[in-house]
Amino acid sequence: MIFRHIAIGASALALAACGSSNPDLDQTGAQPDLPKQRQTLLPTMTIATPAGWNGEAPRAPAGFAVTAIATGLKVPRQILVLPNGDILVAEGMGGQDAPTVRPKDVIAGYIKSMGKTSVKGGNRVTLLRDTNGDGKPDLRTEFATGLNAPYGLAYADGNIYVADQDAVIRFPYRDGMTRAEGPGVELVKLPSRINHHWTKAMTASADGSKLYVGIGSNSNIGERGLDVEQDRAQIWEIDRQTGAHRTYASGVRNPTAMAINPANAQLWTVANERDELGPQLVPDYLTSVRDGGFYGWPYSYWGQNVDPRVHPQKPAMVRAAIRPDYALGSHVAALGLSFVTGTGLGGNFAQGAFVGEHGSWNRQDLSGYKVVWVPFANGRPSGKPQDFLTGFIKDGHARGRPVGVAYDPVGGALLVADDLSNTVWRVAPVRP
Amino acid sequence: MAFPVALFPSALLSDVTYVKTAQIQWTNFSAWLITGALLFGGFALLWSAIVTWAAREPMERRHNGVVTVLLALAWIAGLFNAFQHSHDGWASVGTMGVVLSVLSTILALAAGWVGQSHGRVLAVEAGR
Numbered sequence: 282m283i284f285r286h287i288a289i290g291a292s293a294l295a296l297a298a299c300g301s302s303n304p305d306l307d308q309t310g311a312q313p314d315l316p317k318q319r320q321t322l323l324p325t326m327t328i329a330t331p332a333g334w335n336g337e338a339p340r341a342p343a344g345f346a347v348t349a350i351a352t353g354l355k356v357p358r359q360i361l362v363l364p365n366g367d368i369l370v371a372e373g374m375g376g377q378d379a380p381t382v383r384p385k386d387v388i389a390g391y392i393k394s395m396g397k398t399s400v401k402g403g404n405r406v407t408l409l410r411d412t413n414g415d416g417k418p419d420l421r422t423e424f425a426t427g428l429n430a431p432y433g434l435a436y437a438d439g440n441i442y443v444a445d446q447d448a449v450i451r452f453p454y455r456d457g458m459t460r461a462e463g464p465g466v467e468l469v470k471l472p473s474r475i476n477h478h479w480t481k482a483m484t485a486s487a488d489g490s491k492l493y494v495g496i497g498s499n500s501n502i503g504e505r506g507l508d509v510e511q512d513r514a515q516i517w518e519i520d521r522q523t524g525a526h527r528t529y530a531s532g533v534r535n536p537t538a539m540a541i542n543p544a545n546a547q548l549w550t551v552a553n554e555r556d557e558l559g560p561q562l563v564p565d566y567l568t569s570v571r572d573g574g575f576y577g578w579p580y581s582y583w584g585q586n587v588d589p590r591v592h593p594q595k596p597a598m599v600r601a602a603i604r605p606d607y608a609l610g611s612h613v614a615a616l617g618l619s620f621v622t623g624t625g626l627g628g629n630f631a632q633g634a635f636v637g638e639h640g641s642w643n644r645q646d647l648s649g650y651k652v653v654w655v656p657f658a659n660g661r662p663s664g665k666p667q668d669f670l671t672g673f674i675k676d677g678h679a680r681g682r683p684v685g686v687a688y689d690p691v692g693g694a695l696l697v698a699d700d701l702s703n704t705v706w707r708v709a710p711v712r713p
Numbered sequence: 714m715a716f717p718v719a720l721f722p723s724a725l726l727s728d729v730t731y732v733k734t735a736q737i738q739w740t741n742f743s744a745w746l747i748t749g750a751l752l753f754g755g756f757a758l759l760w761s762a763i764v765t766w767a768a769r770e771p772m773e774r775r776h777n778g779v780v781t782v783l784l785a786l787a788w789i790a791g792l793f794n795a796f797q798h799s800h801d802g803w804a805s806v807g808t809m810g811v812v813l814s815v816l817s818t819i820l821a822l823a824a825g826w827v828g829q830s831h832g833r834v835l836a837v838e839a840g841r
């Protein structure tokens with residue numbers, strides 16, 4: 282109880298001191314402005330507390346309509362569109378095993394919980410089917426249940442793969458199935474000790490032979506000790522047949538969503554960067570992932586910017602760190618990534634990727650809380666991110682928080698999971 | 714009173730160990746020790762303030778006042794130190810953390826020393 286009073290009094294003090302960002306800094310694109318590090322006495326924590334939609338919906342650009350195609354879900358995270366147009370939604374909440382090791386964990390956990398849903402994670406995958414093609418699903422089933430905080434979803438060659446917080450599970454799949462037969466088969470165990478960042482993002486390679494799984498770090502910046510960071514902050518490449526795995530990339534603090542770029546079959550990821558260096562450090566990013574690449578965590582960020590909170594430091598690792606391709610902005614918490622295929626959503630949205638931004642806690646002025654569009658040309662980002670779906674914040678309260686995004690080539694729409702209002706939103710061009 | 718006198722110096726020791734070894738558990742120990750010192754030190758401070766306010770003898774009031782001020786200063790240094798220790802990794806201690814630990818240790822020990830000698834003075838006076 283006394284912690285809470287200390288926290289509130291002191292965050293007021295810290296807020297008064299600093300924590301607000303400078304709007305003149307441009308923190309998106311290939312060359313983001315990086316201000317000096319600023320560690321405040323207390324980390325700035327500003328959470329948008331929840332409010333209802335009251336019949337309203339997020340805002341999309343002119344010419345698009347937004348509808349809720351599933352409500353009352355149990356913490357929807359990532360979405361997968363199957364070849365026949367059926368939609369799978371992973372629902373769960375993990376990371377409960379991370380122990381409280383400092384007084385701070387008690388306080389920060391309490392404050393962050395104020396911005397989350399009170400619904401318990403479903404530990405299931407829900408299937409949605411639109412049988413008459415009107416864009417509104419009319420069949421809803423539990424495809425798989427009894428899972429352990431499922432997050433990443435992938436389809437390859439007659440199999441559906443679900444990345445629980447501790448393992449990849451395979452479900453044999455036939456076209457038209459609405460419910461998995463049996464509990465699934467474990468393909469490979471995933472690192473799950475502590476599981477500070479528990480979300481296991483996943484995608485299948487273009488040829489379907491490999492699965493890529495993102496394993497987030499076990500801390501913000503090594504404050505649980507570097508021993509527990511073995512096999513963390515990595516992207517694994519898993520052989521789909523044998524379950525054998527190797528480290529594909531490392532130093533990626535929290536790879537929260539991955540996708541294959543349809544232009545060149547390259548693996549891309551969004552990643553959440555470290556906190557508590559100031560409101561405009563460190564930008565979260567979108568990047569192509571190089572085989573064997575090291576992306577800096579924990580020693581440095583955005584290439585060679587050294588993080589003084591790591592001890593002992595490793596200059597050789599700092600020199601080796603790859604600079605990511607494209608900054609999305611600091612603390613936006615990118616949790617969704619989906620490339621469009623074919624002609625995409627048409628017009629300005631024909632070539633590029635959508636990114637779901639869950640929204641900030643570690644700065645005074647909120648950032649993220651929207652879905653942005655990153656235009657691509659020749660397989661690379663070709664311009665600044667543009668707001669695509671907004672309106673999640675109203676009067677300082679969060680009505681929703683976007684997580685996974687999925688381009689639906691069958692229905693010609695973008696699907697967005699919202700884990701605060703427990704909704705899946707569908708954004709589609711208005712038919713004339 | 715015994716809590717801040719014991720816990721602030723313990724936090725100083727575990728800080729020194731952390732700076733020497735970089736083993737993260739030591740800074741976690743410090744954080745809890747400082748929090749404990751603040752929690753129980755807060756009660757001690759409250760009690761000390763009440764006793765000062767209620768004291769009738771001017772000398773007793775002055776002695777208790779000194780203890781209260783020292784305890785209050787130790788508590789404030791400890792509070793800032795708790796914030797410092799909430800930083801992640803190597804930044805949780807640093808020069809500022811060690812300085813604050815030394816400061817809160819000295820102030821807590823001084824409060825304890827004066828408090829005890831005050832008790833002796835009272836005992837001597839009572840014996841007369």
